[in-house]
Amino acid sequence: xxxRTLIMAIALLSASALHAEPLAIVVHPSNMAxxxxxxxxxxxxxxxxxxxxxxxxxxxxxxxxxxxxxxxDERALSRSSAQLKAYWSKLVFTGKGTPPQEAESHExxxxxxxxxxxxxxYLPASQADDRxxxxxxxx
Amino acid sequence: MRKSLLAVxxxxxxxxxxxxxxxxxxxxxxxxxxxxxxxNDQLYGYSNELxxxxxxxxxxxxxxxxxxxxxxxxxxxxxxxxxFDARFEWAFLTYELTDAMRIxxxxxxxxxxxxxxxxxxxxxxxxxxxPQGVYGLGLDNIEGVSLxxxxxLGDFESSLQLLWGSFxxxxxxxxxxxxxxIDNIAGITWELERDWFSFRAAYLNxxxxxxxxxxxxxxxxxxQAGLGGLVAALDFNDDTSEFIGLGVTLDQGDWVLITEYNxxxxxxxxxxxxxxYYLSLGYRLDVVTPFVSYEREDxxxxxxxxxxFISVLPEALLQPLMAVVESQAVDTKTWNLGLRYDxxxxxxxxxxxxxxxxxxxxxRHDLIAAGVDIVF
Numbered sequence: 001x002x003x004r005t006l007i008m009a010i011a012l013l014s015a016s017a018l019h020a021e022p023l024a025i026v027v028h029p030s031n032m033a034x035x036x037x038x039x040x041x042x043x044x045x046x047x048x049x050x051x052x053x054x055x056x057x058x059x060x061x062x063x064x065x066x067x068x069x070x071x072x073d074e075r076a077l078s079r080s081s082a083q084l085k086a087y088w089s090k091l092v093f094t095g096k097g098t099p100p101q102e103a104e105s106h107e108x109x110x111x112x113x114x115x116x117x118x119x120x121x122y123l124p125a126s127q128a129d130d131r132x133x134x135x136x137x138x139x
Numbered sequence: 140m141r142k143s144l145l146a147v148x149x150x151x152x153x154x155x156x157x158x159x160x161x162x163x164x165x166x167x168x169x170x171x172x173x174x175x176x177x178x179n180d181q182l183y184g185y186s187n188e189l190x191x192x193x194x195x196x197x198x199x200x201x202x203x204x205x206x207x208x209x210x211x212x213x214x215x216x217x218x219x220x221x222x223f224d225a226r227f228e229w230a231f232l233t234y235e236l237t238d239a240m241r242i243x244x245x246x247x248x249x250x251x252x253x254x255x256x257x258x259x260x261x262x263x264x265x266x267x268x269x270p271q272g273v274y275g276l277g278l279d280n281i282e283g284v285s286l287x288x289x290x291x292l293g294d295f296e297s298s299l300q301l302l303w304g305s306f307x308x309x310x311x312x313x314x315x316x317x318x319x320x321i322d323n324i325a326g327i328t329w330e331l332e333r334d335w336f337s338f339r340a341a342y343l344n345x346x347x348x349x350x351x352x353x354x355x356x357x358x359x360x361x362x363q364a365g366l367g368g369l370v371a372a373l374d375f376n377d378d379t380s381e382f383i384g385l386g387v388t389l390d391q392g393d394w395v396l397i398t399e400y401n402x403x404x405x406x407x408x409x410x411x412x413x414x415x416y417y418l419s420l421g422y423r424l425d426v427v428t429p430f431v432s433y434e435r436e437d438x439x440x441x442x443x444x445x446x447x448f449i450s451v452l453p454e455a456l457l458q459p460l461m462a463v464v465e466s467q468a469v470d471t472k473t474w475n476l477g478l479r480y481d482x483x484x485x486x487x488x489x490x491x492x493x494x495x496x497x498x499x500x501x502x503r504h505d506l507i508a509a510g511v512d513i514v515f
Contacts, residue, residue, distance in 0.1 A: 047289070047296060049238045064484055078392075082426065082481040089514045090263045092165050093200055094256035095212040095233060095243070096287075 022139045023072055024125040026109070026132035028117040031055075035135050041077050043120065045087070046097040051120075059100040060112055060121040068106070068124055075138045076122075161204040166515045168197045169261045173508025180504040182495055183271055184220055192219035194268060194508065196259060198228065208235040216259065228259070229280055244284040250300055250328045251276065253339050253386040253399055261512030265395070265428050265479040267491035268508075270417040272434035272473055273399050276382075281306045281324060295333045302326035302343070310349070313409075313466040317351035321380065328384075335391045341384035347405050349375035357459045364456065372444055373409045373463075380405040395421040395428075411438040411467035419475075429478040438469035470498040486513045 025040060027033060033051035042048040043059045051057045062069040064081065073081050091097035103109045109121040114131040121132075128134050171194040173185045180186070184193040198216035205211065213230040217223035231245030248256050252274055257263045283304015290297045306321040326343035358370045386399040400416040414437045421430035445452075445460050452460065477491030490509040497504065 080425075081484065085484060085514070086263050089167070089260055090257045092163075092514075093167060093214070093260045093263070094248070095200075095202060095210075095231070096256075098163060098202075 022125040022137050023068060023075065023122050024128040024134045025076075025120065025122045025136040025138065026113050026128055027120050027135050028113055029131070029133045031117045031120075031133065031135075033057075033135060037076065037136075040136065044072075044077055044100060046091060046099070056118050057120055058116065058118045060109055060119055061100040061102045062106075062109065062121075062123070063102045063104050068122065072122055072138070163202040163204075164199065165202075166197070166199045167260045167262060168195075168513045168515075169259075169510055170195050170513075171267065171508055171510030173506055173510075176505040176507060177503075179502075180506070182493060182504040182506040183268070185506055185508070194510070195219035197223065198259065209233070239289045241287050242284060243287070246280055246282050247285055247302070247304065249279055249281050249306075249324075249343070250285075250302060250326065250341060251278075251343065251382060251384055251401070252341075253384075253388070253397070255279070260514065261489070261510075262485075262487055262514045265421050265430050265489075266419070266432070266475070267477055267489040267510060270399070270419070270432060270434045270473075270475075272436040272471065273401060273415045273417050275415075275436075276403060276413075277310060278306050278319075278321065281321075283324065292331070295331045298328075298330040298332075300326075300328045302328075305345070312349055312351050313354065313463050315351050315353035317349050317353075319350075319375075320348045321345040322348070322377070326382075335389060337386075337388040337390075339384070339386040339388075341382070343382040345380050346377045347375045347380040347408070347410075348377050354463065357456070357463065360456050361460070364452070366448070369444070369448070372407055373460075375405065375408045375410070378405050378407045380410075393423050395419075395423065395430075397421075409441055409444060409464045409467060411440045411469070413438045413469075421479075426481040427478055428480075430475075432475045434471075434473040434475070436469050436471045436473075438467060440465050440468035468499060472496045472498065485515060486511055 025035065033053055033055065035052065039052055043057055049057060070081055073079055073084055077084065079087065088099040103112060103121065106123040106127045109123050110129065110131055113119050113121045125137055172189060172191045173194065174189045175182055175185050175187045178187045196216055196218045198214055200212065200214040202210055202212045210233045212233060214228045215225050216228040217225040227246060229246045229248055231243045231247055233241055233243050235241045250256070252258070254264060254269050258269045258274060261267070281304040283302060285300055285302040288299045302325065304324050306319065306324065308319060310317055310319045322345060324343060324345035326341065328339065328341040330337060330339040358374060361370050381404050382401065384399065384401040389396040397419045398417065403413040415435065417432055417434040419430055419432035421428050441464060444464055445457070449457065473493060473495040475491055475493045477489060480488040482488050488511050493506045495504045
């Protein structure tokens with residue numbers, strides 16, 4: 001009984017630790033852009049298509065349902081995933097915009113960002129490596 | 140929303156090539172069933188028999204990016220109320236002048252209302268249907284050209300739309316089918332949005348001409364009676380038509396308050412002076428959003444048109460004249476109570492109870508409807 005309680009406690013702790021892991025917003029190492037939270041949200045809501053310095057920006061999302069995606073939606077965009085889906089359906093069906101492309105894994109984000117200086121992505125901070133530059137961290 | 144295209148897109152990124160002819164296919168659908176609760180009640184196309192067709196619809200939208208800032212968008216929709224006959228709801232080409240400015244040309248959605256552009260995409264809003272009292276004018280699509288300009292004004296996102304075009308098509312006038320033409324439609328809409336607040340204003344005007352064969356005998360009779368001036372004041376002959384719309388949305392995360400008002404007038408015609416508004420309040424409880432809304436339609440018939448002639452005209456002319464003018468009067472108050480339930484990332488279940496009091500007839504019409512809205 002005691003062991004089971006312990007396991008459960010550990011499971012709960014690690015789940016919440018995972019949940020609380022910060023997100024790293026990453027760009028190509030050659031991309032020296034500085035971003036505010038507002039800039040980030042404008043990029044991911046399709047309201048801006050350039051970095052603040054005027055260079056073109058291509059945001060990459062993680063696939064729907066991935067924990068880091070939900071966390072990003074809430075932290076960076078202050079909206080639930082369902083609200084964002086409704087938001088994008090407004091733009092898509094009026095020909096005013098298309099949602100960011102989605103990557104199926106953290107590794108795919110790293111690869112895409114590493115190959116194109118315009119691409120911006122995000123992933124759990126511990127997964128960012130030297131192929132990318134962390135431009136911002138979201139707690 | 141476009142899973143099947145992701146692989147292609149990812150490939151194009153991997154090779155870092157510009158996308159040449161990127162095809163985006165999206166769709167949406169609503170499956171809705173409803174029935175009025177009283178045997179004599181009729182509302183929004185429903186009667187006292189369960190109907191799965193009236194408000195159901197399917198639509199496919201295809202957008203093709205041709206590169207160099209040019210794209211083509213077409214939306215084909217089949218409405219249950221029209222036997223699911225597929226029609227081009229809109230079809231236009233878009234040229235992006237800059238990242239913040241674009242021109243659309245072709246068949247466009249008329250930007251009367253806050254939700255005009257996606258009034259058929261039920262998934263995009265909480266109600267089961269957009270408030271019919273305010274959205275019920277018709278003329279939803281026009282042919283023309285529009286310029287969008289997005290900008291940041293201080294902390295506000297500003298969207299400005301200028302529009303020029305025309306409408307032609309069949310409408311219903313005073314209970315008769317008619318051919319309508321609205322020429323020289325010029326419009327401007329402006330939307331300001333900031334975090335939890337958005338404000339929208341729209342102004343459109345045009346010149347309306349309507350030919351209703353069923354009304355010809357009346358107009359001919361009045362002309363023969365020497366009342367050509369009255370005919371000119373009644374008919375729709377290149378008559379100045381104006382639409383003014385205002386909207387405010389407050390969305391603080393949990394509470395959502397939406398209100399819209401519009402006023403419509405066609406000068407020198409028997410078209411009633413219309414004023415409509417609604418007020419809607421919703422509360423988001425995670426995946427469930429209950430809402431309540433109130434709608435008001437006030438269409439004041441131009442009785443002053445026939446009043447000077449009541450003692451002058453023979454009954455054979457006066458009766459149809461009064462009937463035609465008064466057919467434009469509407470005075471309703473509607474309460475809606477409903478909820479949206481996001482049971483799936485791409486689908487929402489909705490149920491809505493509507494109770495409309497017709498103050499002209501004194502009758503109340505109650506409707507219950509439920510359905511699923513999907514995007515894909």
